Amino acid sequence: MTAEREAIIRVENFTAAYNGQVVLEDVNFEVFTGEIFFILGSSGSGKSTLLKHMIGLYQPAVGRIFIEGHDIAAAQGDERLQLLRTFGVMYQSGALFGSMTLLENVSLPLEEFTDLPPDAIRLIALMKLKQVGLESYGDLMPSELSGGMQKRGAIARAMALDPRVLFLDELSAGLDPVTSAELDELVLRLSRSLKITFVVVTHELPSIFAIADRIIMLDKQVKGIAAMGKPEELRDHSDNPRVRQFFSRKPAPDI
Amino acid sequence: MKENLSASSVRLRAGAVHDGVVAITIEGRLDSNTTGKIWRQATETLATAKARSVIVDASEIDYCDGSGIALFVHLRNLQHKAGGQLEIQGLRPEFQGLLQESDLGDLEQLESQQRPKTNLAEEVGRAVVGFWEDTRSLIGFVGELVSALGRAASHPRSVRWRDVVRVAESAGVNALPIIVLVSFLMGVIMAFQGAISLRRFGADIFVANLVGLAMLRELGPLMTAIILAGRSGSAFAAELGTMKVREEIDALKTMGLDPVRFLVVTRVIAAVVMTPLLTVFADLLGLIGGAVVMRSFGIPLVTFYNQVQYQVTYGSFVGGLVKSFVFGILVAAIGCLRGLQTTTGASAVGESTTRAVVSGIILIVITDGIFSVVYYYLNV
Structure with a gap:
């Protein structure tokens, strides 16, 4: 892990606001190629807001967000389509389409965006399902899958077009410790073998210490980044008591 | 190479x-x-x-x-x-x-x-079992609804009247414009078509009989019920279906509130009250439509009025209202049943809504046929 690496995502002077109410102010950071990057923070600190701006669903109030050097908010037409294909997103509740089987869900982007023949699409979709351990469940409907399987299925769908970046929103929220440990394992494996860059939003401490290369912690009061770095260093050496408190999971100290 | x-x-x-x-x-x-x-x-x-x-x-x-x-x-x-x-x-x-x-x-x-492909025999078997289960759940639902309505009749205070009023407004009052429009046009069209034919025999006055009897006995209740099925039966199914998908129905059950009593009874009462009222409007507007056309054919309003009053008995009018009362129950109940039968997923709600409208219209038509036979033997 060298410090000087190519930045795949760059967030510059980014300010987010809803109806004039500023949620995040002047945020700057970079995500390097191939790393597992965590965005954390307590509820209401703007994690999901930041993520939704990074994937181009919302326009930043001020500032710019670059993915592979392209401004996601300014991209239009074909450039935007190309840019959208460089990343995949797993939404909080999976967002698998309920009217399609799991295999059809994974095949959908391949059918829409490539000229691969049907047997190729089927094979690729099965391979993606194999990577998340769901290869025997392709013909089931999403409603017949458990919560953890739905999330894994959503990761498979996000990977269908072999994106370079995967955004995972609330990776292990609402899952049991065993399932979330399995998902952590999956992310680590995909990151090491496929060299995918991961941007994960979560507040699950075990996940953070298990797989995060680098994290940023958002804070409601500063409306921005309270801390950035490796999780162990922040836990042990941060000069911000609120950050140490978050990592050690202790109630507010009496000062 | x-x-x-x-x-x-x-x-x-x-x-x-x-x-x-x-x-x-x-x-x-x-x-x-x-x-x-x-x-x-x-x-x-x-x-x-x-x-x-x-x-x-x-x-x-x-x-x-x-x-x-x-x-x-x-x-x-x-x-x-x-x-x-x-x-x-x-x-x-x-x-x-x-x-x-x-x-x-x-x-x-x-x-x-992967799941094995099904063959024809299996599909037929599944369809038959599905039909049987559907019938069973329908019978069970009718029983539940009747007992809940009976309870509501004996304990009127247990009914959530505020919900009844809310549903009555959206399913009844807000449906008035479309009922008025459709039934007025029905009256106009029927009178016009009738007058063209009957005029050749100098019998245009009998258009009043035609419009009066057809609207009050058949078309008024039927049109109202079909509009109710399309407008409110579907809305009931979609609302209850979404509640089912979002586990709100389960929440009601675990809170000890019976969904049938809590959700269905209010809707059925509202529909039962509003459908006959809407039918009265439909009847009236149909007659007005007929009268307007008749005037343009040179028959004064008074003549039309007298002819209708002489020919159309109160029996026909009340018979029509009784029908619309039954239609109201059927449409509201089947809409709610389809909503409660919703499975999971976004497409399931759409499916329930479609099923609510289709079942509603089928029930209306079948019931109307039964009523025709019964009225014939009762000489209504």
């Missing part, structure tokens, strides 16, 4: 077959954009070569993602199925790892693990 330029960034060259061995060279970039272009070519090459052993030279591939790996897996499966061998040479280590990562093992075994 023959050379094929397949795509701008990827190409496949196939050598001639020597001693049952064929060499294929793939070079360039294999990703989801380019792989499709050589997929068919590669498949055909293997099929025509029929070689015992295939050697794929992959050393010139500079990029290979999941689709490229799928191509290798596909070719290997083809060779294995034909009883041959396939060797991949020179694939870069990083892609090699990807290939092992996505090894599906025995694909045929995997296919057989």
Whole structure:
């Protein structure tokens, strides 16, 4: 892990606001190629807001967000389509389409965006399902899958077009410790073998210490980044008591 | 060696077959954009070569993602199925790892693990069982509804009247404009068509009989009920269906509140009160439509009025209202039932809504037929 690496995502002077109410102010950071990057923070600190701006669903109030050097908010037409294909997103509740089987869900982007023949699409979709351990469940409907399987299925769908970046929103929220440990394992494996860059939003401490290369912690009061770095260093050496408190999971100290 | 330029960034060259061995060279970039272009070519090459052993030279591939790996897996499966061998040479280590990562093992075994295809006998069996279960749940629901309505009648204070008023407003009052429009036009059209024919015999005054009897006995209640099914039966199904999907129905149950009493009874009461009222409006507007046309044919309003009053008995009017009362119960109940039967997922709500409207209209038509027979024997 060298410090000087190519930045795949760059967030510059980014300010987010809803109806004039500023949620995040002047945020700057970079995500390097191939790393597992965590965005954390307590509820209401703007994690999901930041993520939704990074994937181009919302326009930043001020500032710019670059993915592979392209401004996601300014991209239009074909450039935007190309840019959208460089990343995949797993939404909080999976967002698998309920009217399609799991295999059809994974095949959908391949059918829409490539000229691969049907047997190729089927094979690729099965391979993606194999990577998340769901290869025997392709013909089931999403409603017949458990919560953890739905999330894994959503990761498979996000990977269908072999994106370079995967955004995972609330990776292990609402899952049991065993399932979330399995998902952590999956992310680590995909990151090491496929060299995918991961941007994960979560507040699950075990996940953070298990797989995060680098994290940023958002804070409601500063409306921005309270801390950035490796999780162990922040836990042990941060000069911000609120950050140490978050990592050690202790109630507010009496000062 | 023959050379094929397949795509701008990827190409496949196939050598001639020597001693049952064929060499294929793939070079360039294999990703989801380019792989499709050589997929068919590669498949055909293997099929025509029929070689015992295939050697794929992959050393010139500079990029290979999941689709490229799928191509290798596909070719290997083809060779294995034909009883041959396939060797991949020179694939870069990083892609090699990807290939092992996505090894599906025995694909045929995997296919057989997927849900087996159903045959006709099984489908027929499923359909029959489905119909039987649907009928059972319908009977059960009717029982539940009757007992809940009985309870509501004996304990009127247990009914949530505020909900009844809210539903009555949306399903009844807000439906008035469309009922007014449709029934007025029905009156106009019927009178117009009738007058054109009857005028030849100088019998245009009998148009009043036609419009009066048809609107009050049949069309008023029928039109109102069909509009109710399309407008409110569907709305009930969609609302209850969404509540089912969002586990709100389960929440009611665990709070000890019976969904039928809590949700269905209010809607049925509202529909039962509003449908006959709307039917009165439909009847009236139909007659007004007839009267307007008659005036333009030179028959004064008074004459029309007297003719209708003389010909159309109170029996017909009350008979129509009784029908619309029953239609109201049926449409509201079937809408709620379809809503409660919703399975999971976004498409399930749409399906329930469709089923609510279709079942509602079928029930209306069948019941109307039964009423016609009963009224005939009762001489109404």
